[in-house]
Amino acid sequence: SGVQFESINFTPTSDSVSALNPKFKNENCGGVYVHVLDRSKFRPVVTAMKMLTMLSKIYGNALQFGVQSFDQLAGITAIRTKIISRSLHDDSLSAIIDNVQKQHFDEMRKKYLLYE
Numbered sequence: 001s002g003v004q005f006e007s008i009n010f011t012p013t014s015d016s017v018s019a020l021n022p023k024f025k026n027e028n029c030g031g032v033y034v035h036v037l038d039r040s041k042f043r044p045v046v047t048a049m050k051m052l053t054m055l056s057k058i059y060g061n062a063l064q065f066g067v068q069s070f071d072q073l074a075g076i077t078a079i080r081t082k083i084i085s086r087s088l089h090d091d092s093l094s095a096i097i098d099n100v101q102k103q104h105f106d107e108m109r110k111k112y113l114l115y116e
Contacts, residue, residue: 001043002040003035004035005033006033007030007033010028012027012029013026032051049083049093053086057086063084076096079096
């Protein structure tokens with residue numbers, strides 16, 4: 001899959017550039033470091049969706065989304081609802097991503113068509 005995960009501990013601190021007052025400031029936090037081993041095989045969107053699915057399985061309803069923001073970034077509500085229901089599998093994820101990419105391509109293509 002071109003990626004490897006490593007558990008890490010870190011302590012968020014103030015940063016004048018990216019985070020003046022970060023959430024969990026000065027608290028020990030756990031996280032995941034994502035090592036990209038093979039850029040040609042790595043699929044960042046698929047990886048992120050699989051990570052969110054795993055977090056949903058581990059944390060259940062404690063995992064919360066900014067619904068409008070997430071759906072806008074994902075391009076479709078089905079990804080979020082499948083993550084929440086823990087029913088996002090590799091085959092459905094690939095189909096959803098392909099569908100979103102096709103819709104985006106079709107929208108971009110419209111302005112270049114000479115005929116409808």
